Amino acid sequence: MDRRPAVVLLNLGGPDSLGAVRPFLYNLFADPDIFKFPLGAVLQKPLAALIAWRRAPEAAKGYAAIGGKSPLLENTLVQAQALQHALADEEDKLARVAGTRRALPAGSDNAPLADVHVCMRYWHPMAPEVVGRLKAAGYTRVVLLPLYPQYSVTTTGSSYNDFRRACERASYRPELRLIREWYDDADYHQAIVDSIENEMSRFPVPDPERIELLFSAHGLPKKVVDAGDPYRDHIEATYAAVRSRLGWPHVALCYQSRVGPLEWLRPYTDDVIREKAAAGTKQMLVYPIAFVSDHVETLFELGITYAELARKRGIAHYRVAPALNAHPLLIRALARRVREALA
Numbered sequence: 233m234d235r236r237p238a239v240v241l242l243n244l245g246g247p248d249s250l251g252a253v254r255p256f257l258y259n260l261f262a263d264p265d266i267f268k269f270p271l272g273a274v275l276q277k278p279l280a281a282l283i284a285w286r287r288a289p290e291a292a293k294g295y296a297a298i299g300g301k302s303p304l305l306e307n308t309l310v311q312a313q314a315l316q317h318a319l320a321d322e323e324d325k326l327a328r329v330a331g332t333r334r335a336l337p338a339g340s341d342n343a344p345l346a347d348v349h350v351c352m353r354y355w356h357p358m359a360p361e362v363v364g365r366l367k368a369a370g371y372t373r374v375v376l377l378p379l380y381p382q383y384s385v386t387t388t389g390s391s392y393n394d395f396r397r398a399c400e401r402a403s404y405r406p407e408l409r410l411i412r413e414w415y416d417d418a419d420y421h422q423a424i425v426d427s428i429e430n431e432m433s434r435f436p437v438p439d440p441e442r443i444e445l446l447f448s449a450h451g452l453p454k455k456v457v458d459a460g461d462p463y464r465d466h467i468e469a470t471y472a473a474v475r476s477r478l479g480w481p482h483v484a485l486c487y488q489s490r491v492g493p494l495e496w497l498r499p500y501t502d503d504v505i506r507e508k509a510a511a512g513t514k515q516m517l518v519y520p521i522a523f524v525s526d527h528v529e530t531l532f533e534l535g536i537t538y539a540e541l542a543r544k545r546g547i548a549h550y551r552v553a554p555a556l557n558a559h560p561l562l563i564r565a566l567a568r569r570v571r572e573a574l575a
């Protein structure tokens with residue numbers, strides 16, 4: 233039987249309990265695409281175990297503060313479901329527009345263009361189990377769609393390598409297509425603008441002239457960018473596009489979530505919060521520009537840690553816009569990219 237293709241949403245994954253924090257961190261630090269230890273491949277795993285063990289108690293505090301686990305899987309599953317619906321509507325609409333509504337399988341008036349699955353990099357469901365399911369179901373075409381709009385070897389690159397390795401190990405050879413990046417999508421930009429305008433209305437003085445807007449992107453060690461990773465260029469292009477669509481006067485781009493002793497992309501979000509506070513900012517809105525799903529770095533780092541910092545420094549009204557999650561314009565952007573990949 234010639235099956236519909238599969239679309240696999242790729243995301244980072246997060247611990248589903250406090251007990252899972254350490255093994256999740258181990259999986260992350262053992263990945264040479266995200267963290268290459270200077271002492272070479274032999275020591276990667278023991279050092280990953282050591283760092284995971286040292287970092288786990290601190291990291292667990294963040295997960296404890298947001299309900300004892302990462303909400304990333306739930307949020308990604310909601311996105312998968314929304315995309316599944318969008319692909320069904322798309323098929324229906326396309327067939328009607330073309331005047332060639334094809335005979336669809338019995339009982340599925342709105343058969344979707346593809347079946348949407350989720351695959352996480354560092355916590356379940358991970359590539360070996362997802363690949364096993366796809367193989368058993370007999371998919372011969374698989375589109376990989378990272379939920380990272382901007383490409384980095386540490387995120388999309390790592391997930392792609394991991395997925396391909398799992399296919400090889402399972403002797404599974406579907407036609408694989410990777411949607412490498414989609415930071416330039418106009419619907420995605422408009423979704424961000426909508427979300428910012430919506431959040432603005434919650435300030436006591438809902439006036440862009442009176443709000444400092446920070447676009448906070450996940451950071452990356454500077455040496456990764458210096459070695460040619462396009463992530464910073466993609467972030468800057470996203471920032472420029474959204475900024476010109478939005479037209480607000482007081483905006484800045486900064487980078488959060490640095491880990492370890494290396495220098496990361498600057499300016500750091502906490503430094504910018506301090507600077508703006510010192511300059512007298514009273515209303516601040518933070519938009520998590522590199523994330524399309526809420527998780528520990530938006531809910532805890534931005535929503536709790538930096539909120540406390542801002543308040544202590546005198547910023548009376550500090551808000552974080554939620555990530556897009558299942559915003560209809562985001563889902564439309566994703567559906568269009570899938571359709572293009574399948575064309």
Ligand SMILES: C=CC1=C(C)c2cc3[nH]c(cc4nc(cc5[nH]c(cc1n2)c(C)c5CCC(=O)O)C(CCC(=O)O)=C4C)c(C)c3C=C
Nearest residue numbers: 244245246247266291302304384386450453491522527528
């Ligand atoms: C654009 C997205 C991301 C990039 C780029 C990225 C790079 C990167 N991250 C680490 C280390 C950690 N990341 C952690 C959590 C985490 N990272 C991302 C996204 C990007 N990371 C997400 C979505 C999450 C949250 C997952 C969740 O639980 O919901 C963590 C764990 C949390 C913590 O201990 O702070 C670490 C560690 C590095 C080293 C890196 C680039 C080299």
Ligand SMILES: [Fe+2]
Nearest residue numbers: 244450489529
């Ligand atoms: Fe990260």
Ligand SMILES: [Fe+2]
Nearest residue numbers: 450489490529
């Ligand atoms: Fe992080």
